[in-house]
Amino acid sequence: MDGPVLREQTADETAVSRRAFLQGAGLLLGFALTSASAESVFAAPASQVVENEVTGTFAPNGFIRINPTGAVTLVMPMVEMGQGVFTSLSMLLAEELEVKLDQIQVQHAPPNHALYVNSIIGIQNTGGSASVRAFWTPLRQAGAIGRNLLIAAAAKRWNVDPATCRAKDGVVVDASGSKHLSYGELAEAAAKLPVPPAANVKLKEPKDFTLIGTRAKRVDSPIKIDGRALYGIDTRLPGMKVAAVAISPVLGGKAKTVDEKAAMAVRGVRQVVNIDEAIAIVADHMGAAKKGLEAAAIRWDDGPNGKISSADIVKHLEEESKKPGAVARNVGDVGKALAEAAQRVDAIYQVPFLAHAAMEPMNCTVHLQKDRCNIWVGTQAPTITQSLVAELTGLPKDAVKIHNHLIGGGFGRRLEADGTVLAVKIAKHVDGPVKVIWSREEDIQHDMYRPYYFDRLSAGLDAAGRPVAWTHRIAGSSVMARYYPPYVKDGLDPDAVEAAAEPPYALPNIHVDFVRVEPPGVRTSWWRGVGPTHNVFVVESFMDELAHAAKQDPVAYRKGLLGHNPRALAVLSLAADKARWGSPLPARHGRGISVQFAYGSYTSQVAEVEVAADGSVKVKRIVCAIDCGMYVNPDTIEAQVQGGTLFGLTAALHGSITFKDGRVEQSNFDTYLPMRIDEVPVVETHLIKNAEAPGGVGEAPTAVVSAAVTNAIFAATGKRVRSLPIDTNSLKSSS
Amino acid sequence: MAFTLKINGTPHEVDVDGDAPLLWVLRDVLGMTGTKFGCGQALCGACTVHVDGQAVRSCQTTIDSVGDGAVTTIEAIGQVPQGAALQKAWLELEVVQCGYCQSGQIMSAAALLKDTPKPTDDDIDAAMSGNVCRCGTYQRIRAAIKHAAGV
Numbered sequence: 001m002d003g004p005v006l007r008e009q010t011a012d013e014t015a016v017s018r019r020a021f022l023q024g025a026g027l028l029l030g031f032a033l034t035s036a037s038a039e040s041v042f043a044a045p046a047s048q049v050v051e052n053e054v055t056g057t058f059a060p061n062g063f064i065r066i067n068p069t070g071a072v073t074l075v076m077p078m079v080e081m082g083q084g085v086f087t088s089l090s091m092l093l094a095e096e097l098e099v100k101l102d103q104i105q106v107q108h109a110p111p112n113h114a115l116y117v118n119s120i121i122g123i124q125n126t127g128g129s130a131s132v133r134a135f136w137t138p139l140r141q142a143g144a145i146g147r148n149l150l151i152a153a154a155a156k157r158w159n160v161d162p163a164t165c166r167a168k169d170g171v172v173v174d175a176s177g178s179k180h181l182s183y184g185e186l187a188e189a190a191a192k193l194p195v196p197p198a199a200n201v202k203l204k205e206p207k208d209f210t211l212i213g214t215r216a217k218r219v220d221s222p223i224k225i226d227g228r229a230l231y232g233i234d235t236r237l238p239g240m241k242v243a244a245v246a247i248s249p250v251l252g253g254k255a256k257t258v259d260e261k262a263a264m265a266v267r268g269v270r271q272v273v274n275i276d277e278a279i280a281i282v283a284d285h286m287g288a289a290k291k292g293l294e295a296a297a298i299r300w301d302d303g304p305n306g307k308i309s310s311a312d313i314v315k316h317l318e319e320e321s322k323k324p325g326a327v328a329r330n331v332g333d334v335g336k337a338l339a340e341a342a343q344r345v346d347a348i349y350q351v352p353f354l355a356h357a358a359m360e361p362m363n364c365t366v367h368l369q370k371d372r373c374n375i376w377v378g379t380q381a382p383t384i385t386q387s388l389v390a391e392l393t394g395l396p397k398d399a400v401k402i403h404n405h406l407i408g409g410g411f412g413r414r415l416e417a418d419g420t421v422l423a424v425k426i427a428k429h430v431d432g433p434v435k436v437i438w439s440r441e442e443d444i445q446h447d448m449y450r451p452y453y454f455d456r457l458s459a460g461l462d463a464a465g466r467p468v469a470w471t472h473r474i475a476g477s478s479v480m481a482r483y484y485p486p487y488v489k490d491g492l493d494p495d496a497v498e499a500a501a502e503p504p505y506a507l508p509n510i511h512v513d514f515v516r517v518e519p520p521g522v523r524t525s526w527w528r529g530v531g532p533t534h535n536v537f538v539v540e541s542f543m544d545e546l547a548h549a550a551k552q553d554p555v556a557y558r559k560g561l562l563g564h565n566p567r568a569l570a571v572l573s574l575a576a577d578k579a580r581w582g583s584p585l586p587a588r589h590g591r592g593i594s595v596q597f598a599y600g601s602y603t604s605q606v607a608e609v610e611v612a613a614d615g616s617v618k619v620k621r622i623v624c625a626i627d628c629g630m631y632v633n634p635d636t637i638e639a640q641v642q643g644g645t646l647f648g649l650t651a652a653l654h655g656s657i658t659f660k661d662g663r664v665e666q667s668n669f670d671t672y673l674p675m676r677i678d679e680v681p682v683v684e685t686h687l688i689k690n691a692e693a694p695g696g697v698g699e700a701p702t703a704v705v706s707a708a709v710t711n712a713i714f715a716a717t718g719k720r721v722r723s724l725p726i727d728t729n730s731l732k733s734s735s
Numbered sequence: 736m737a738f739t740l741k742i743n744g745t746p747h748e749v750d751v752d753g754d755a756p757l758l759w760v761l762r763d764v765l766g767m768t769g770t771k772f773g774c775g776q777a778l779c780g781a782c783t784v785h786v787d788g789q790a791v792r793s794c795q796t797t798i799d800s801v802g803d804g805a806v807t808t809i810e811a812i813g814q815v816p817q818g819a820a821l822q823k824a825w826l827e828l829e830v831v832q833c834g835y836c837q838s839g840q841i842m843s844a845a846a847l848l849k850d851t852p853k854p855t856d857d858d859i860d861a862a863m864s865g866n867v868c869r870c871g872t873y874q875r876i877r878a879a880i881k882h883a884a885g886v
Binding site for chain 2: 287
């Protein structure tokens with residue numbers, strides 16, 4: 001189960017003018033589509049996007065379908081996994097199309113690179129907090145094109161100048177206000193009109209927005225409160241069987257013995273499929289399949305990775321981190337500045353492997369036939385999934401149909417198609433459709449983990465305590481080198497150093513490098529917040545160490561280094577003010593601050609914690625200030641700040657995947673602990689309103705929170721947390 | 736063997752082993768997919784349903800243990816007053832994100848409000864801490880329960 005290598009995708013894109021770039025603005029995996037990114041979105045024929053399209057449907061681009069009955073369908077290029085993207089992207093379209101959100105239906109886009117590529121990521125992937133950023137302009141243009149054509153169709157029918165007509169709530173009205181035609185009535189005529197180039201349509205001024213910027217209701221809420229929402233795992237097909245799966249507990253191992261007879265003796269079990277790396281029990285229902293899997297009493301041959309341990313992985317990282325790596329940034333003369341500094345601070349930071357543990361366990365339904373393959377799955381990466389299935393089955397890509405679904409938690413896990421690949425391998429042995437569902441234990445033990453990173457930092461302070469030298473070496477796995485090799489140039493993984501190479505502060509001499517160290521027997525991948533989730537913890541903790549060494553207040557110290565960076569300074573100041581920074585707290589309580597620029601947004605948090613005598617940490621309150629430029633839905637942003645913060649906080653407090661004898665030691669929610677309702681702090685959101693370009697939100701709070709909490713622990717106890725998760729034993733009161 | 740289950744007021748005959756978990760009978764045999772699989776070990780609450788008004792984890796509830804108990808699932812919880820009030824509050828406060836755990840959250844909250852119509856924060860912690868949400872909607876879940884309860 002090697003991760004995907006995107007041969008086809010890479011080949012496709014050699015035709016596109018490209019440059020890998022990193023602008024300190026989030027995970028910019030992307031090929032910068034030179035000139036207007038919107039053009040590429042409109043480049044391909046838009047027909048045949050939506051199933052069962054009726055004759056006379058108005059389909060001016062890949063995003064809008066209005067049929068003569070008046071049904072307005074908006075096609076969602078990005079997948080909904082809770083982040084609210086179906087609502088925010090619909091709002092962008094509806095604002096210009098002039099329809100109300102309760103007049104629309106949304107539909108998943110099929111894999112179609114030309115129509116639905118995310119111009120920031122460079123693939124039709126949902127991730128990198130890039131959806132609103134990438135589609136802010138193209139979707140408003142798509143909506144405006146639709147509105148213009150519908151108005152033109154009405155004007156033609158009334159024989160008036162289109163400029164005298166206007167559209168609102170799915171109806172075109174003439175100048176007098178007496179004539180009305182609904183979009184449904186106009187669909188067939190509008191479909192016959194030539195579609196203008198996107199660049200030619202005039203977009204609303206932000207001051208004229210009636211939907212963007214409002215707390216519009218989520219379009220997916222009603223079906224998520226009564227069991228109607230369908231996730232990939234809810235797929236049901238005529239004749240479908242379900243399969244429980246056991247994957248070799250050690251990567252690279254294979255099944256040695258399987259008691260097929262015992263498994264088949266379980267009532268409802270239909271078939272045992274052995275694909276070496278995994279055993280699947282195919283049955284009428286999952287109860288029988290799981291029982292069959294137990295009866296199969298599988299024994300494994302561990303293969304070459306049977307001795308892997310976390311201790312060895314960390315030891316190797318520690319050694320490798322002593323060697324110079326690929327240089328991410330080198331400004332000034334760090335060596336000289338460090339030598340001449342009045343004071344030197346050195347530190348080692350470590351962050352663990354992390355599982356995603358989305359609530360919807362990994363699953364995929366496959367119906368493989370001679371000339372086609374249908375896949376029902378929730379995926380963040382539909383084009384990658386399609387390509388890999390085509391490769392695996394030998395079918396042409398257009399014979400592989402991906403039926404995308406609402407995702408029961410993505411967090412990066414579903415950017416990988418390994419679950420689909422495994423299901424297809426199993427389906428090759430099954431006659432008819434089969435739904436493969438991983439148990440929670442399989443899901444946690446066969447995840448593709450956030451890499452373990454081992455960082456070394458040194459700083460030199462001048463007599464006034466200002467940092468005159470800063471070095472930061474990051475050692476760990478490169479997800480990018482596997483997932484998207486063209487972006488790794490000369491050994492430098494731009495994701496692995498993001499938010500470390502360019503901290504928001506004035507640092508006159510800085511050297512940041514990356515040492516790629518791949519752990520054997522461990523698959524690594526994207527995890528909510530990607531590079532910055534690791535780097536912001538390290539940078540902001542170390543900055544706190546410098547403030548302490550300089551005997552200065554952590555907020556005042558940072559402010560002194562942010563004079564050139566007004567947006568970072570503004571969020572920092574806002575978070576500190578709202579948290580009443582500096583006001584007195586009881587003993588063993590503390591506040592900590594953290595600030596970052598990532599995903600195109602500025603974010604700062606203040607955490608307030610209480611550390612009990614036994615070392616246990618209670619996070620009482622998180623105050624978050626965020627400047628994400630122009631925004632679509634402030635309620636969604638608040639929700640993302642609340643949830644994203646808890647995702648990062650959960651990892652900081654509890655998250656760690658460890659290996660022993662090649663096996664993952666954690667297995668379910670009793671050993672890989674989620675936060676629960678009795679543990680969560682209140683999270684407050686303070687949103688800065690301005691006219692800057694939209695920034696990403698979904699991952700910003702996840703990345704910024706850890707350092708705020710550990711800095712607060714330092715304020716409360718004087719103990720510096722340099723590795724995650726937080727070791728409460730080390731925080732016990734000595735008195 | 737055959738069992739007759741009373742689900743949302745309707746009898747359903749199923750022919751499975753008695754040790755089959757209610758969760759998979761609902762989802763795979765009866766096609767009621769609103770009840771979710773999350774952990775299989777009663778650690779996350781995604782599969783919560785009511786049996787005779789009590790919240791149970793259906794992944795750990797065997798069919799033969801249900802007997803003639805009345806099973807209520809997320810598909811029908813809106814027909815009881817607490818369920819309807821919670822669903823309304825869930826919409827008004829925009830609780831959901833990915834939504835996958837929310838069936839179980841609402842089922843646990845409905846059982847809470849049935850027994851404790853005016854819950855305190857401690858009551859909410861006690862009743863709801865068995866339900867995991869990885870999106871982190873807890874703050875809004877707490878607010879929505881209070882909203883529905885009018886506290």
